[in-house]
Amino acid sequence: MSLLSVNNIEVIYNDVILVLKGMSLDVPEGKIVTLLGANGAGKTTTLKAISGLLKAEDGEVTDGNITFMGQEINKRDAEDIVKSGIFQVMEGRRIFKELTVTENLIVGGHTRKDRGNIKRDIDMVFSYFPRLKERFRQVAGYMSGGEQQMLAIGRALMAKPRLMLMDEPSLGLAPLLVKEIFEIIERINKEEKTTILLVEQNANLALRIADYGYIMESGKVMMDGDTTDLLNNPDVKEFYLGLSDVGQKKSYRDVKHYKRRKRWLS
Amino acid sequence: MDFLLQLLISGIVVGSIYALVALGFVLIYKATGVINFAQGEFLTVGAYVCLALVAQLQFPFWLAFLFTLVVAVLMGMLIERVALRPMIGEPIISIIMLTIGLSSVLKGGVMMIWGPNNRAYPQIFSQVPIHVGPVVISQIYLWSVGFAALFLLIFTLFFKFSSAGIAMRATADDQQAALSMGISVKKVFGMAWCIAALVSAVGGILVGNINGVNISLGFFGLKVFPAVILGGLDSIPGAIIGGLIIGMLEAIAAGYIDPLVGGGMKEVIPFMVLVVILMVKPYGFFGTEEIEKV
Numbered sequence: 001m002s003l004l005s006v007n008n009i010e011v012i013y014n015d016v017i018l019v020l021k022g023m024s025l026d027v028p029e030g031k032i033v034t035l036l037g038a039n040g041a042g043k044t045t046t047l048k049a050i051s052g053l054l055k056a057e058d059g060e061v062t063d064g065n066i067t068f069m070g071q072e073i074n075k076r077d078a079e080d081i082v083k084s085g086i087f088q089v090m091e092g093r094r095i096f097k098e099l100t101v102t103e104n105l106i107v108g109g110h111t112r113k114d115r116g117n118i119k120r121d122i123d124m125v126f127s128y129f130p131r132l133k134e135r136f137r138q139v140a141g142y143m144s145g146g147e148q149q150m151l152a153i154g155r156a157l158m159a160k161p162r163l164m165l166m167d168e169p170s171l172g173l174a175p176l177l178v179k180e181i182f183e184i185i186e187r188i189n190k191e192e193k194t195t196i197l198l199v200e201q202n203a204n205l206a207l208r209i210a211d212y213g214y215i216m217e218s219g220k221v222m223m224d225g226d227t228t229d230l231l232n233n234p235d236v237k238e239f240y241l242g243l244s245d246v247g248q249k250k251s252y253r254d255v256k257h258y259k260r261r262k263r264w265l266s
Numbered sequence: 267m268d269f270l271l272q273l274l275i276s277g278i279v280v281g282s283i284y285a286l287v288a289l290g291f292v293l294i295y296k297a298t299g300v301i302n303f304a305q306g307e308f309l310t311v312g313a314y315v316c317l318a319l320v321a322q323l324q325f326p327f328w329l330a331f332l333f334t335l336v337v338a339v340l341m342g343m344l345i346e347r348v349a350l351r352p353m354i355g356e357p358i359i360s361i362i363m364l365t366i367g368l369s370s371v372l373k374g375g376v377m378m379i380w381g382p383n384n385r386a387y388p389q390i391f392s393q394v395p396i397h398v399g400p401v402v403i404s405q406i407y408l409w410s411v412g413f414a415a416l417f418l419l420i421f422t423l424f425f426k427f428s429s430a431g432i433a434m435r436a437t438a439d440d441q442q443a444a445l446s447m448g449i450s451v452k453k454v455f456g457m458a459w460c461i462a463a464l465v466s467a468v469g470g471i472l473v474g475n476i477n478g479v480n481i482s483l484g485f486f487g488l489k490v491f492p493a494v495i496l497g498g499l500d501s502i503p504g505a506i507i508g509g510l511i512i513g514m515l516e517a518i519a520a521g522y523i524d525p526l527v528g529g530g531m532k533e534v535i536p537f538m539v540l541v542v543i544l545m546v547k548p549y550g551f552f553g554t555e556e557i558e559k560v
Binding site: 053056077082088090094097099103107155 | 429432433435436438439440441442443444445446447448449450554
């Protein structure tokens, strides 16, 4: 049985703006699942619907349901959802700028009952991110973007979640750093047995580390499958990986095919 | 020289009380973004409740003091729950107007129960002054500084080391991110109002013991504005330092300028400072504009 399943949800902002129109996905225990799609497709909204952060933005799940470990969670408050084991790493890092690195990590473990282990887990986070250890007393706002992203992931690790929702961890980072972050995401999945739902713009990397992928367009899933299948799918190749034939750069002459070939767009 | 020293000491005493009340003010502003115009009335209520317990119900002072703190916390909780929470998401100006209304309601309530007359605490601290070198300090002053410092220390440690305190600072920093950590933002707001009411009540009791109690004690709370503007609206160390500086300035103005102009400078100086500070350093000494990495 899957750890998380989103069944046919509809999300409305401010009572009028319909963002998700029958969105469904399944996240099996222990896997990495990635959710891809263009800007405005509703990826972040999907994550926020799961983590309960939608309510703080006047958003509402009006139809369908979300179940986590067999229990319906779409009516619960964000803090209950965090307590039940879902933790969202928000887009744009959102570290607490005026707190030190260590304090940020402590806040990450806010909902934990076993306060005695916090110290040990801070060391665990430092073993994943040695660079944070060097800066443990620094005010987080002055760190580089890459370090802030590491801190954001470290903060999530502190909560010991069963399911980690990651919203564009590669945003605004240099390619080498992106690679490093993705390797760490893979390690977290293997070593901490954390299930991961990964939203990304960098489709290539995301499909390479994930087991299963969903592709969203305007509020619902248009395509899904094992990542090996998706990587070989000609449409995915063209629209998400930027290749027309394997290994070949796309010529501007072929651009006119765009409308005709993107057939999952109605 | 002795005169100056004497002035500075009384300035520090009053300033430490300003600092305490300013702490509450800054806390609400930092955590919830609300400028609380009812802060001065929290002071009045604290002073009257403690006085009623001591003078009318004959409680021993220590017990009355603790009991007043409990009342203050309950009052803070109630106000947050009933008046402020339904306003979450409303425009900030409405919320500020609400706190102004709140201040009138509290003032009216105190008038209704205790009347408009001046009252004085029964003598609680020994009146034998203490001589430190050339300076004479009354015991109530020492107690006031001691209490104020104690509470300031407690809360500084609370924000630095306790997990609730760190969670409060995190919420002040980024509310939505705090929500995603599983922090209950509502609880944090409630806690901010409770702490603000508590420190103000302590301030009220101390001022009441020094100057007596009357309905215009709320104006003492108004002096907190220059203090927090000087220190920076969202800085806790700033509130403490701003409070002390304003207290000392006041005392010096009272000692040196008042005799020349025939009085009143003491009341004016803090607000003159306020205007100057707003002109040259609008974020105060320690206020953050925002850490922004370019």
